[in-house]
Amino acid sequence: SLGEKQTALDYYNQALPLYRAVEDRRGEATTLNNIGGVYSDLGEKQTALDYYNQALPLRRAVEDRGGEAGTLNNIGAVYDSLGEKQTALDYYNQALPLLRAVGDRRGEATTLNNIGGVYSDLGEKQTALDYYNQALPLL
Known part of the structure; x- marks a missing residue:
């Protein structure tokens, strides 16, 4: 932040083999x-x-649904x-039900907003507005 x-990468790259050595898959996925x-x-x-694609199966393996949703959203x-809007939508739409299941309202709102942004970029303004209007009360 x-x-x-580069300093952040240096520390993460020091942490990664340590998480692997102690078989902390959750810590490995987060890193x-x-x-x-x-x-x-x-x-x-x-x-x-x-x-992200290395983190995702680990998140799933440890059943970290909130973390899985975060990684899906990042992807x-x-x-x-x-500019790969349909692929972005696919990942956002995978994240959304997970966020709802774990009660992460902030993450849900962010994802709804992200979906709205994609639809806006695609010129589907009414659909975008629908998603923005779902995000607003959560925010």
């Missing part, structure tokens, strides 16, 4: 997701996807930024 992305986030911030979208955001 201080903007020192992989965080590394993906740094690469996404750096504009290295394919590398970000690689890390969707990368595809959205790459």
Whole structure:
């Protein structure tokens, strides 16, 4: 959050083998997701996807539905930024029921807003408005 992305990567890359050594799959998944986030911030979208796609099956294996939803949302955001709108929607729509199931209203609102943004970008303004209007009361 201080903007020192390389330093963040250095620490995450020190933590990752430690989580693996103690077989902490939840910690490993979180770290992989965080590394993906740094690469996404750096504009290295394919590398970000690689890390998110390593995190996702671990999130599922440990039944971390909230974390799984977060990673799905992150993958969707990368595809959205790459202009692959339908793929982004697919990932956002996978995240949404998980967020609802775990009661993460903030995450649900963010995802609804993300879906609205994709529809807006696609020129489907009424559909976008419908999603924005679902997000608003949650926010």
